[in-house]
Amino acid sequence: MIQVENLTRKFDQFTAVNDISFEVDSGEIFAFLGPNGAGKTTTIKMLTTLLRPTSGRIHLDGLDPWVKQRDARQRFGIVFQDPSLDNEQTALENMELHGILYHIPRRVRVERIEELLRLFELWERRNDYVKTFSGGMKRRLEIARGFLHTPKILFLDEPTLGLDPQSRNQLWTHVKNLNAKEKTTVFLTTHYMDEADRVAHRIAIMDHGAIVAIGTSAELKARTNTDSLEAAFLALTGTSLRDESASSTDNLRRFAQMWQQKR
Amino acid sequence: MGAIYIMWLREVKRYFRSKAQVIVSLGQPTLYLLALGFGFGPIFAKAGAGNYIQFMAPGVIGMTVLFSSIFSGMAMLWDRQFGFLKETLVAPVPRLNIIFGRTLGGATVATMQGLLMLVVCLIAGFRPVHQHAPGAAASNNWLAIPVALIFIAMIALVFAALGASVGSSIKDMQGFQVLMNFMVMPIFFLSGALFPLKNLGAVMTWITHADPLSYGIDGLRGVLIGNWQFNFGWQFNFMLDLGLLAALAAIFLGTSAWLFSRIEV
Numbered sequence: 144m145i146q147v148e149n150l151t152r153k154f155d156q157f158t159a160v161n162d163i164s165f166e167v168d169s170g171e172i173f174a175f176l177g178p179n180g181a182g183k184t185t186t187i188k189m190l191t192t193l194l195r196p197t198s199g200r201i202h203l204d205g206l207d208p209w210v211k212q213r214d215a216r217q218r219f220g221i222v223f224q225d226p227s228l229d230n231e232q233t234a235l236e237n238m239e240l241h242g243i244l245y246h247i248p249r250r251v252r253v254e255r256i257e258e259l260l261r262l263f264e265l266w267e268r269r270n271d272y273v274k275t276f277s278g279g280m281k282r283r284l285e286i287a288r289g290f291l292h293t294p295k296i297l298f299l300d301e302p303t304l305g306l307d308p309q310s311r312n313q314l315w316t317h318v319k320n321l322n323a324k325e326k327t328t329v330f331l332t333t334h335y336m337d338e339a340d341r342v343a344h345r346i347a348i349m350d351h352g353a354i355v356a357i358g359t360s361a362e363l364k365a366r367t368n369t370d371s372l373e374a375a376f377l378a379l380t381g382t383s384l385r386d387e388s389a390s391s392t393d394n395l396r397r398f399a400q401m402w403q404q405k406r
Numbered sequence: 407m408g409a410i411y412i413m414w415l416r417e418v419k420r421y422f423r424s425k426a427q428v429i430v431s432l433g434q435p436t437l438y439l440l441a442l443g444f445g446f447g448p449i450f451a452k453a454g455a456g457n458y459i460q461f462m463a464p465g466v467i468g469m470t471v472l473f474s475s476i477f478s479g480m481a482m483l484w485d486r487q488f489g490f491l492k493e494t495l496v497a498p499v500p501r502l503n504i505i506f507g508r509t510l511g512g513a514t515v516a517t518m519q520g521l522l523m524l525v526v527c528l529i530a531g532f533r534p535v536h537q538h539a540p541g542a543a544a545s546n547n548w549l550a551i552p553v554a555l556i557f558i559a560m561i562a563l564v565f566a567a568l569g570a571s572v573g574s575s576i577k578d579m580q581g582f583q584v585l586m587n588f589m590v591m592p593i594f595f596l597s598g599a600l601f602p603l604k605n606l607g608a609v610m611t612w613i614t615h616a617d618p619l620s621y622g623i624d625g626l627r628g629v630l631i632g633n634w635q636f637n638f639g640w641q642f643n644f645m646l647d648l649g650l651l652a653a654l655a656a657i658f659l660g661t662s663a664w665l666f667s668r669i670e671v
Contacts (some may be wrong), residue, residue: 192496195670216498227488227489227491228489228493231419231420231423231424243408243412244412244493244499246498396487
């Protein structure tokens with residue numbers, strides 16, 4: 144379903160993603176783990192046509208997303224790390240907007256919106272403004288929205304960052320159910336080792352722009368002779384801290400946090 | 407096509423749902439109108455130039471439209487990172503439709519703001535007038551208002567597109583502040599909104615003629631208070647003003663479409 148060959152992305156002198164290759168099968172839940180600055184978000188951005196690769200080849204469901212942009216975009220959904228809902232509209236309106244952008248015919252749209260909002264336990268709040276939602280609810284809505292156009296692949300970039308354990312657990316239950324029922328391939332990035340361990344069929348560990356190891360959780364533990372994914376991860380990527388400088392995105396995020404404290 | 411409509415509708419809905427913001431954004435132009443209008447009024451009249459409120463009203467209407475439309479474009483920076491706009495960047499819809507719908511929506515909202523400001527001016531004593539010849543009696547010319555709407559809409563479109571171009575290029579909030587201070591305020595102050603553009607020195611003449619808003623304000627003023635009210639009803643003329651604004655709107659719309667299509671989040 145996803146084939147990546149020799150994917151590279153350079154920013155001037157800095158190589159964010161260095162010649163990575165991997166494959167994800169249809170219906171698989173595939174996790175990208177890695178320290179900050181490893182290149183996970185850059186990789187997802189290249190796969191989802193947000194950032195142009197410097198070199199390499201990508202195939203999503205047999206299509207090159209950079210050549211057949213519209214067709215490819217119709218087949219995948221993405222839930223970003225930062226919220227991308229319209230706070231000034233209701234949950235229902237947000238779903239409607241997405242449905243129209245993704246060319247879902249009206250009757251199908253109405254049914255599917257109800258089905259997903261009920262599944263993610265948001266139906267009762269469908270006419271409330273999103274700005275009144277908690278963080279967990281917003282994230283659930285975004286994921287519900289991601290599934291709306293029955294994508295073949297769903298990309299999740301740190302989907303449970305900042306959520307409490309109940310919300311996280313519930314979210315993954317729904318994602319796994321939809322993965323089983325609709326055979327959606329799920330590609331996620333996360334820091335939470337326990338989640339990757341529990342949820343993903345296979346895991347790739349990325350560091351300094353390169354893939355360090357790929358396999359099932361059991362394989363990775365066996366390879367590093369450890370009994371937890373976290374220990375395996377640390378064994379493969381080392382324990383030294385990563386020094387980074389704040390990007391403009393980090394600055395914006397800080398600004399956003401400042402504003403959100405006011406609520 | 408549906409995408410253009412929903413992006414437009416989104417901006418308009420947001421406007422109608424934020425009553426507090428509507429009132430607040432009318433505050434500054436109203437302050438200018440009342441404080442400067444009644445403050446400078448006596449001196450302006452003494453200089454033989456007539457009623458300053460009459461002169462200023464088109465200026466503050468233009469000011470309202472300018473600020474509203476530029477701001478809607480600049481708010482794109484936020485929307486790009488934390489808002490709905492990001493979702494539209496990965497949707498299977500041409501980016502041209504997205505930016506077009508959004509810009510039209512921003513321009514529509516700015517136009518409505520301009521109309522509201524016109525109402526405020528009317529309450530403050532402004533009257534659109536028509537005079538046949540210098541020294542003849544001035545009569546109220548309510549038909550000027552629909553024609554003025556054309557200029558309000560054109561100003562809105564030009565600056566919504568400019569704001570969208572800027573919003574597609576800047577990367578963080580510092581850029582936003584810089585642009586407000588070094589682009590928007592000069593555009594406003596040097597547009598003849600607050601003072602006549604006649605008899606200025608060479609440098610000022612050149613700068614004010616290079617300011618797009620000058621043509622919008624001149625058009626508004628000419629339509630609303632006519633040729634003979636003062637010496638300076640029309641600085642330029644109807645066709646020049648309208649034509650120039652239309653050309654600029656087209657250019658800025660093209661620029662914003664191109665810049666938006668190249669956004670990499």
